[in-house]
Amino acid sequence: MKLQDLRTPISVGLAIVLLVLPLVCNAYWLDVCVSIGLYALLALSLNVILGQAGIFHMGHAAFFAVGAYTTAVLNTLYHWPVLWTMPLAGVAAALFAMAVARPIIHLRGDYLLIVTIGIVEIVRIALLNDVAGLTGGSNGIFGIARPTLFGFRISKGVQFYYLVWCMVGVSLLLFRCLWQSRFGRALNYIKEDDIAAEGCGVNVTRYKLAAFVLGAFWAGMAGTVYAAKMTTIAPESFNFMESVIIFAVVILSGGSQLGVLISAFLFIGLPELLREFHDARMLIFGFAMMAMMVWRPQGLLPPLRRRYRVAENSSSQGVSPKDVWNDSAVSE
Amino acid sequence: MTLLCLNDVSKIFGGLIAINDLSFNVEEGSIVGLIGPNGAGKTTVFNCITGNYTPETGSIFFDSKPIAGLPPHRIVELGIARTFQTIRLFGRLPVLENVLAGRHCRMKAGILSCMLHTAPQRREEREAVARCMEELRFVGLADNYSEPAGGLSYGNQRLLEIARALASDPRLIILDEPAGGMNDQETAALVDTIRHIRNRGITVLLIEHDMRLVMKICEKLIVLEHGAMIAQGKPEDVRRNPDVIEAYLGADDAQW
Numbered sequence: 125m126k127l128q129d130l131r132t133p134i135s136v137g138l139a140i141v142l143l144v145l146p147l148v149c150n151a152y153w154l155d156v157c158v159s160i161g162l163y164a165l166l167a168l169s170l171n172v173i174l175g176q177a178g179i180f181h182m183g184h185a186a187f188f189a190v191g192a193y194t195t196a197v198l199n200t201l202y203h204w205p206v207l208w209t210m211p212l213a214g215v216a217a218a219l220f221a222m223a224v225a226r227p228i229i230h231l232r233g234d235y236l237l238i239v240t241i242g243i244v245e246i247v248r249i250a251l252l253n254d255v256a257g258l259t260g261g262s263n264g265i266f267g268i269a270r271p272t273l274f275g276f277r278i279s280k281g282v283q284f285y286y287l288v289w290c291m292v293g294v295s296l297l298l299f300r301c302l303w304q305s306r307f308g309r310a311l312n313y314i315k316e317d318d319i320a321a322e323g324c325g326v327n328v329t330r331y332k333l334a335a336f337v338l339g340a341f342w343a344g345m346a347g348t349v350y351a352a353k354m355t356t357i358a359p360e361s362f363n364f365m366e367s368v369i370i371f372a373v374v375i376l377s378g379g380s381q382l383g384v385l386i387s388a389f390l391f392i393g394l395p396e397l398l399r400e401f402h403d404a405r406m407l408i409f410g411f412a413m414m415a416m417m418v419w420r421p422q423g424l425l426p427p428l429r430r431r432y433r434v435a436e437n438s439s440s441q442g443v444s445p446k447d448v449w450n451d452s453a454v455s456e
Numbered sequence: 457m458t459l460l461c462l463n464d465v466s467k468i469f470g471g472l473i474a475i476n477d478l479s480f481n482v483e484e485g486s487i488v489g490l491i492g493p494n495g496a497g498k499t500t501v502f503n504c505i506t507g508n509y510t511p512e513t514g515s516i517f518f519d520s521k522p523i524a525g526l527p528p529h530r531i532v533e534l535g536i537a538r539t540f541q542t543i544r545l546f547g548r549l550p551v552l553e554n555v556l557a558g559r560h561c562r563m564k565a566g567i568l569s570c571m572l573h574t575a576p577q578r579r580e581e582r583e584a585v586a587r588c589m590e591e592l593r594f595v596g597l598a599d600n601y602s603e604p605a606g607g608l609s610y611g612n613q614r615l616l617e618i619a620r621a622l623a624s625d626p627r628l629i630i631l632d633e634p635a636g637g638m639n640d641q642e643t644a645a646l647v648d649t650i651r652h653i654r655n656r657g658i659t660v661l662l663i664e665h666d667m668r669l670v671m672k673i674c675e676k677l678i679v680l681e682h683g684a685m686i687a688q689g690k691p692e693d694v695r696r697n698p699d700v701i702e703a704y705l706g707a708d709d710a711q712w
Contacts, residue, residue: 298572301570301571301572302570305577306570306580307565309560310560312546312553313557316547316549317544317546320540320545320546322527323532323540324532324537324557324558324560324620324624325529325537325557325558325560326560327527328529338567432552433582
């Protein structure tokens with residue numbers, strides 16, 4: 125039985141487990157699951173850039189940081205309610221992405237990768253140096269308020285759990301629609317062959333930039349949730365290693381959204397499960413990753429093919445409309 | 457009416473003059489062939505027209521609008537579609553999605569309507585799929601629409617590139633060695649296909665080494681050698697032109 129054939133049972137099982145998890149697990153594991161949800165959110169947004177468009181971007185933590193700091197500043201200095209800052213955190217990250225990506229978007233593969241690594245470092249060091257006297261240097265910003273939703277104050281772990289995973293659910297739906305559209309196809313054409321894509325009439329620069337801006341917008345919103353959850357943020361939470369983990373989650377996933385979720389669980393959950401091995405745990409984790417890349421170099425779950433309804437009535441066979449793909453129900 | 461007009465176009469790579477002050481016109485509704493020995497600069501001319509290269513001097517007009525230096529996707533939007541000499545399909549994507557790539561520039565759905573699958577977005581998508589299936593029927597690949605493009609035979613891949621170009625509603629289609637890698641039977645079918653394209657009102661400009669094909673379908677030939685035009689006119693006149701005979705047979709002369 126191939127992993128691809130198990131998509132539907134895996135998705136259904138995962139959804140049920142996620143719904144009932146807060147009933148059975150303790151505060152510690154709930155916290156781990158909130159963290160997994162945040163990484164899933166970040167990885168889903170990076171998947172648009174890296175998985176769909178094939179742009180090697182290893183600086184996603186920078187956009188995450190811009191979002192988190194936007195929320196922190198607006199909340200602590202100007203007393204905006206936390207959730208109200210979410211769209212603005214997204215917009216700030218998106219604008220930042222547009223400004224830094226525009227001059228480098230034409231770079232290819234490994235060159236772009238190096239520049240994006242530079243972006244994370246620039247952001248981290250800028251935050252450390254207390255940009256405009258707003259970011260609080262190495263201490264960061266503390267005292268961020270808890271979010272309220274329709275007068276309901278979100279402060280407990282379980283409430284954050286549902287907030288984060290609801291956002292993951294909505295993102296899954298929206299990104300799936302995006303994938304099954306002109307926009308998603310354009311990103312795939314660019315990934316396959318950008319010169320051919322441009323030659324067919326796809327505005328390659330514009331779509332690459334759009335992928336960046338959209339991914340950054342989502343990372344910025346994830347930053348709001350992170351700031352609200354932690355109530356304290358500091359530059360060291362947005363270092364290069366965070367970028368690498370988000371990047372690795374997407375690479376391991378194979379590019380499908382279900383793959384991203386499973387991969388986020390493995391990446392964040394596994395090191396926690398291995399805690400009893402103390403010092404050896406990162407070693408075991410490293411070996412598991414290596415085995416994975418040997419066993420499945422294409423990643424856990426590559427995306428399915430898109431489905432199209434094609435009317436064949438005008439062809440000689442005169443068959444009624446049928447599905448293009450014989451794959452099992454699309455769960456991704 | 458003149459659809460495409462090149463005026464003193466030159467393209468220089470380092471010290472090499474790939475095209476030297478080239479001027480020619482393509483009339484609307486005609487089938488024009490661009491021929492010449494290997495290395496004469498034929499594909500470079502195509503790349504200048506389609507925006508892959510920016511010529512150093514001269515100007516290119518399409519439907520009286522200057523297009524030299526525009527990015528390729530803009531030129532496709534204006535109505536010039538192309539195929540590539542070395543096939544450039546999206547090999548891992550299905551045949552239908554390859555044709556949809558050509559349709560992309562005629563679709564309008566923005567990022568938000570794509571995320572929300574709004575009613576206009578869905579209608580546009582349905583229409584695009586139907587239109588692309590028509591193009592696949594036109595080149596005879598409708599039954600293969602769900603296969604990965606990379607799995608098609610060489611000849612069928614060339615036809616798929618033509619379908620992809622046609623899906624963008626071009627007024628001028630530029631074919632770079634469409635018969636390359638085709639057997640005699642496929643080439644004969646290609647001749648019909650090219651005639652049908654013209655009958656749809658689309659002007660055809662092609663590079664081809666298969667002289668039988670060129671002589672059979674082209675109404676006008678332009679002969680290049682070392683980046684400059686040495687002859688142009690009707691195929692039967694060009695064939696008798698002494699300069700052309702020398703350009704093509706010159707190598708043999710050198711052996712004597």
